[in-house]
Amino acid sequence: MLRRYDLIMRLARYATLGASAFVSDSSAAKIMRFARGQRVAIExxxxxxxxxxxxKPTVWLHAASLGEYGIARPIISAIKRQADCNVVITFFSPTGYEAVSxxxxxxxxxxxxxxxxxxxxNRFLDIVRPDCAVFMVSEYWHNYLHALKQRGIPSFLISAIIRDDGPFFKWYGSLYRNSIKSFSKVFTLDxxxxxxxxxxxxxxxxxNGDPLFDNVALVASTPWKDELIERFTGNEKVFLAGSIHHDxxxxxxxxxxNRHPDTRFIIVPHEINENILKDIEDKVKGRCVRYSQCDGQTDMSDTQVMIVDFVGALAYIYRYAAWxxxxxxxxxxxxxxxxPSVYGxxxxxxxxxxxxVTPTEMVRLGIGKVVHDTEELDLWFKRLKRDNARVQYIAKRAAKYVKQNTGATPRVVRHILDIICAKK
Incomplete structure (x- = not known):
């Protein structure tokens, strides 16, 4: 099993290059960025x-992409405030690596x-020499975890969700079971x-709860403004569509x-590429502008849609939205x-x-809404546009929900600091 797994990992980079010929241009570009990154990763x-x-002691954290980095970010900030140490973070996805770099x-x-x-x-661990390793959510990299355990390096899994029907309980799940057993401690969400x-x-x-709540609370409390977005929004209420997939x-x-030409929209694609940007512009009947093509002189008086064509600031931009x-x-x-919910x-x-866990709980509390199609999205939006009391009710419940779920970070950091202090 282990030899087969190792072979699959060795072939993975070449397989991704081959796959790039059969996917969309945007996916192919991401695959090529991944392959280029892997080619020189060790160096x-x-x-x-x-x-x-x-x-100094070295703490190594790993996040798959930018979303998981939201969990790591408050942990990193707390570690650096309380200890004189090196913090190294790795990413699997080009999106996370490029944004955080x-x-x-x-x-x-x-x-x-x-x-x-x-x-x-072995080469990575020999070079980095981490004093502990912290993985986010569901990063079960068997060889890394096995080697960390063999070397006596403590490892933690953060914000884990282990489902009844997960791979750990399947006939093919032995590798998953062995991997998760290698962690020194697992912090779960439920x-x-x-x-x-x-x-x-x-x-x-x-x-333990989810450090992601600590991260969004930190972001929301951080002073941040964008003059171009403020010029676009003016005094208008804005609908923000974030991390939009090309589907x-x-x-x-x-x-x-198109159904609400009187409302201004900010659209932030998940992947920034010319295909999706052009598709948005083609489908929207009102005037669109790309953020990258605007400056202080751009007339936005008759603009309905701003397309944010860069990554990494969405969590801050939500503060300009009403829905x-x-x-x-x-x-x-x-x-x-x-x-978005942290802003009420x-x-x-x-x-x-x-x-x-989180969206399911938000639906239960009435602060999140599942929509299956445009009709449901439109109906939800129309109701909120004319029911300000409902919007205020949601704002209060959302603020309470976020506040009740903050505080997970210190519990994780305490374990990491114990290790760092022991190394001094």
């Missing part, structure tokens, strides 16, 4: 670590995670995950804009629904939420 790690002060903040080094082969793993982990014989677990998300949001739709809900990849605005999203 970039070596170069980056050479200039780091190795007398441009704005490192408290992070000392940002790398692609080299593919999970035994040779890559009690059901604890029960399922104990069925697997794993007791080093605790319900039903785009169809629904552009049709909604929001979050993309990815027609795939298993629904994006963060609490990023009504939030809608697609129907694939049954495996996700």
């Amino acid at each position: 970039r790690v070596r170069e980056g670590m050479e200039t780091l002060d190795r007398s 441009r704005r490192k903040g408290d992070i000392d080094r940002v790398f692609y995670l080299p593919l999970d082969t035994r040779s890559n793993v 009690d059901n995950s604890i029960r399922n982990l104990r069925k697997l014989g794993i007791d080093n677990v605790s319900v 039903r998300d785009l169809e629904m949001v552009t049709e909604l804009a 929001a739709y979050v993309g990815g809900g027609f795939t298993p990849l629904l994006h963060s629904v609490i990023e 605005i009504p939030v809608s999203f697609g129907p694939k939420i049954h495996r996700k």
